[in-house]
Amino acid sequence: GAVVSQHPSWVICKSGTSVKIECRSLDFQATTMFWYRQFPKQSLMLMATSNEGSKATYEQGVEKDKFLINHASLTLSTLTVTSAHPEDSSFYICSATGGGGTSGANVLTFGAGSRLTVL
Amino acid sequence: EDQVTQSPEALRLQEGESSSLNCSYTVSGLRGLFWYRQDPGKGPEFLFTLYSAGEEKEKERLKATLTKKESFLHITAPKPEDSATYLCAVRGGGSQGNLIFGKGTKLSVKP
Numbered sequence: 001g002a003v004v005s006q007h008p009s010w011v012i013c014k015s016g017t018s019v020k021i022e023c024r025s026l027d028f029q030a031t032t033m034f035w036y037r038q039f040p041k042q043s044l045m046l047m048a049t050s051n052e053g054s055k056a057t058y059e060q061g062v063e064k065d066k067f068l069i070n071h072a073s074l075t076l077s078t079l080t081v082t083s084a085h086p087e088d089s090s091f092y093i094c095s096a097t098g099g100g101g102t103s104g105a106n107v108l109t110f111g112a113g114s115r116l117t118v119l
Numbered sequence: 120e121d122q123v124t125q126s127p128e129a130l131r132l133q134e135g136e137s138s139s140l141n142c143s144y145t146v147s148g149l150r151g152l153f154w155y156r157q158d159p160g161k162g163p164e165f166l167f168t169l170y171s172a173g174e175e176k177e178k179e180r181l182k183a184t185l186t187k188k189e190s191f192l193h194i195t196a197p198k199p200e201d202s203a204t205y206l207c208a209v210r211g212g213g214s215q216g217n218l219i220f221g222k223g224t225k226l227s228v229k230p
Contacts, residue, residue: 110162
């Protein structure tokens with residue numbers, strides 16, 4: 001089945017530094033990847049849609065200069081949180097479509113998530 | 120605006136006590152209703168996709184059903200390992216493929 005790998009699974013950084021999170025589709029080509037953010041006891045909120053070879057589409061209220069997304073290949077998308085502040089602390093999860101197998105092309109396959117803590 | 124509401128927010132069951140989780144939705148042009156399971160600190164794990172009213176899918180102790188306004192996830196004779204948060208999501212006609220999620224139902228099954 002489709003597998004999405006996300007790294008790192010957790011990261012702690014100082015306020016003002018930048019953090020990069022990687023999302024890889026391991027056994028399929030992902031033409032589209034999605035980045036979500038999840039607060040405790042809240043639903044997953046879509047931050048942006050990342051299409052290979054083009055600029056990401058950001059949801060309303062998401063700062064594109066703070067959350068830089070790059071989708072340079074069909075198997076890799078990265079999210080960089082620039083000049084991180086404590087309020088950016090959250091659980092970030094990527095997902096991808098385009099996988100086949102038992103999941104099917106219509107199903108979003110999610111990574112394991114990355115817990116960011118900004119001190 | 121596409122919207123998903125899940126109830127209850129939390130559900131505690133004894134092992135073997137069957138129950139149902141509800142997912143109510145409003146969406147323009149449903150292109151799929153999805154159920155995921157999420158364990159603490161992990162990403163969501165795909166369970167089912169339903170596309171049209173009347174459709175049902177089963178997997179072990181879980182059965183998902185769909186009407187034009189809601190979906191149910193029935194859990195038959197649950198076991199402690201079924202404890203998790205169950206997320207419902209929809210894909211609307213205007214989306215680029217992304218999903219709109221509910222807040223989830225946290226299920227706890229006690230032995």
